[in-house]
Amino acid sequence: MNIRNIAIIAHVDHGKTTLVDKMIHSAKLFRENQQFDDLILDNNELERERGITIVSKNVSIRYKDTKINIIDTPGHADFGGEVERVLKMADGVLLLVDAFEGPMPQTRFVLTKAIQLGLKPVLVINKVDKPNCRPDEVHEAVFDLMFNVGANEEQLDFVTLYGSAKQGWMSYDWKQPTTDITPLLDTILKVIPPPKTEQGSLQMQITSLDYSNFLGRIAIGRVYRGEIAVGMQVALCKADGSVKKMRVKELQTFEGLNRASVEKVQAGDICAVVGLEEFEIGDTIADVEKPEALPRIAIDEPTMSMLFTINNSPFFGRDGKFVTSRHLRDRLLKETEKNLALRVEFTDREDTFIVYGRGILHLSILIETMRREGYELQVGQPRVLFxxxxxxxxxxxxxxxxxxxxxxxxxxxxxxxxxxxxxxxxxxxxxxxxxxxxxxxxxxxxxxxxxxxxxxxxxxxxxxxxxxxxYKGDIPERTSGSLISKDTGPATAYSIDKLQDRGKFFIDPGEEVYGGQIIGEHTRGSDLVVNVQTAKKLTNVRAAGSDENVKIAPKVQFSLEEAMEYIQKDEYVEVTPTAIRMRKIYLDENERKRMEKEFS
Known part of the structure; x- marks a missing residue:
């Protein structure tokens, strides 16, 4: 079978998903009259909003009787766990670099992994239509980068293409644009080697998983050796060395944007297996008679931890569907099945968990996803792992x-x-x-x-x-204290106006707040409890000068990541489907004073 397995790697915003779109269009996977959006593969709502790829995806195109399996990888180092496992399915990489920015730190991160696995690179310098681009300098910078990350002579002898994914052309000379991206597809067929297949019994490594309400959990991976067929009995080699016998109920290969059911899959192709139970990423599907496990996928260690706990604020349960500790625990454990770089540790309290991840973005994407699914939770200050x-x-x-x-x-x-x-x-x-x-x-x-x-x-x-x-020593923390609400109820414009000289506010007039909620930033280093519920006393007497117009500065709006970075040791971020609030862990002022020693 003519197959090419290729992963596309690039820094965030260098045009990776746009290039995949153009490859899909050039393979004519859509009917002439079919409507579709841009960024076909970024189908997750969060990916579209932020313009980044979070989860790697598989898609295939057919070109000149060859099936090209394309793996779209995340460009952000926080999702390195995704990249490390999907690169195992590829035989070559398409390195995409912006013609102005050149190779960036996260390009280096993913490229290093690809070079270590011995993958053959093809360089695509994108966005050469932009003003002040510098393709020749960028080409030299990429060569230096490849050399620095330990590429061998064969890898250093890479083919370079120039073009604009947005305009849909690729060429070997950036000064001579072509009309389409066929030079890139021809280069892939010529330069990327077909999959190496060894003789012997079945070996397939599970590198990602999918879930279907009808079929249950689905294992996705590449067949390294032998062949796998529907109805075949296979051995599942687990991390602890145990081997379980199972039967393959259904096989699917990637055809275009969808999956097609097939009877058997040969070595070298990527497929999805239905019917296996209790498998994990990294497990090997092997021959029943002679099960041989492949080396497990090595994932870099987490570098940051955060405390996750149930929402116990006065506004708890107002807009979330899943609010109990059981809901929270089950959701976090489900996430660890497919998010390899994430770890969950149970504490001595039933409702509190410590979650380990690769960075603030990695953890905030999890929190944002849970919030959209209807979960309510609170998270503590992010801490690095020593x-x-x-x-x-x-x-x-x-x-x-x-x-x-x-x-x-x-x-x-x-x-x-x-x-x-x-x-x-x-x-x-x-x-x-x-x-x-x-x-x-x-x-x-x-x-x-x-x-x-x-x-x-x-x-x-x-x-x-x-x-x-x-350890580099102490780093100064936030120098300003918090403005804390004294009572529960809607804030009034009159109170906020009178308190504006005390600091910046994070709330608007009319917004409901509760006692202990952080509603602003104090101008000084200490915390200050304020009453924002006071209304103006009304009298019958009116005087021209005393009723001045209230002029209130707009509130400071925080995104989830900004709130996570802003809070101190004694504060939580409360996350619900409709709100992000910051609060003190201890809402009562007297209790906070008693507990001061705990956080000092």
Whole structure:
């Protein structure tokens, strides 16, 4: 069978999903009169809103009698767990790079994994139609990057294509545009090797899973050796070394955007298996007579943890469907089945769990997904995970890259160094200044907001985990205290107006708040309890000067990630399907004073 298995890797926003769209169109998978949206593969509501790929997807196209299995991978390092497992299905990678930005830190992260697996790269320099692009410099930068991550001679001898995925063309020379993307498809057939298949009994590794209400859990993976057929008895090799016998009920291969049922699948193809029970990602489906397990997928360790607990605020249960600790526990355990980089630890309290992930974005996507499904929960301050190495405390360190206008580069350097960041590289990049820092993961929490404020939103920030290094010392936390509501009830414009000199507010007049809720940021370092429910006393007497118009500054609006980064040790973020609120863990003022020692 003529098959090519190819993974597409790129940094966030370099046009990866748009390129897959064009490949799908060029293979004419749609009827002439069929309506469809852009970003066909980003079908998850959150992916469309944020413009990022979160979950890897499989799709196949047929070109010149060859089936090309395309695997769309996430570009964000927080979803590295997705990338590490799906690259095992591929024989080559399409590395997509922006013609202006060039290779970014997260491109390096995924590329390193691909090079280590020995995959053959094809370089696509995208967006050459943009003004001030620099394709030749970017080509050199990618060559240097490949060399630095340990590519062998065969991998360094890569083919480069230039083009614009948005306009739908690819060419070997960026100054000579073509009319379509067939040069790219021809290159894939010529350069990417067909799957290596060994002789012998069945071996297939499960690299991802799907769920259907009718069929139950479905195992997806690549057949490395032998063949698998419907009705065949197979052995499932588990992580603990045990082997279970099972029967294949149905087989599906990827055809276009859908899956087609088939009777058998040969080595080299990617397929979905129905009928297996109690399997996990990384398990091997093998021959019953002679079961041989493939090496398990190695996933990088989590670097951050957060406390998840049930919602116990006064507004609990108002708009969520799933509010009990049993609901929360079952949902988190279900997530660990397919989200390999996530871990859940039970605590001595029934309603509290510690969840470990790869970063704030990784955890916030989980919380946002749960919220949309109708869950109510509260989360504590994100904490990085320290390690003891040779008796010394070590912490996770990341590379932070900031592209920023030259006149505000100084402010960014100042903010990063306050948080123990070391400036490693500073060079011009077009009309921007390119800065690279080595910074503790702790220092990144809350830094994005400060940098965007200091640069009037013009900074482009990315970061990736590089390893553990000795503890860098204390990092200053938020310097301002919180404004806390004293009572429960709707806030009045009169009260907020009178308290505006005390700080910035996170609520609008008329919004219902409860005692202990954080409703603003104090101008000083201490917390302040305020009464925002007071209404103006009405009298019969009217005087021209005393009824001045109320002018209230607009409230500060927080996204979920910003709220997670903003809270302190003694605060929670309350997340429900319709609201994100911040609150003190102890709502009663007297109890907070008693418990101060616990958080100091």
């Amino acid at each position: 390690k003891e190495i040779e008796g010394q405390k070590h912490e996770p360190i990341e590379t932070l890259v900031v592209d920023v206008p030259e006149n505000v580069a100084g402010k960014v350097i100042e903010l990063a160094t306050q948080r123990k960041g070391e400036l490693m590289v500073m060079e011009p990049k077009g009309d921007l200044q390119h800065l690279e820092f080595k910074i503790p993961s702790r220092g990144l929490i809350g830094l994005r907001n400060l940098v965007l404020t200091a640069t009037q939103g013009e900074a482009v920030m990315t970061h990736r985990f590089i390893g553990y290094e000795p």
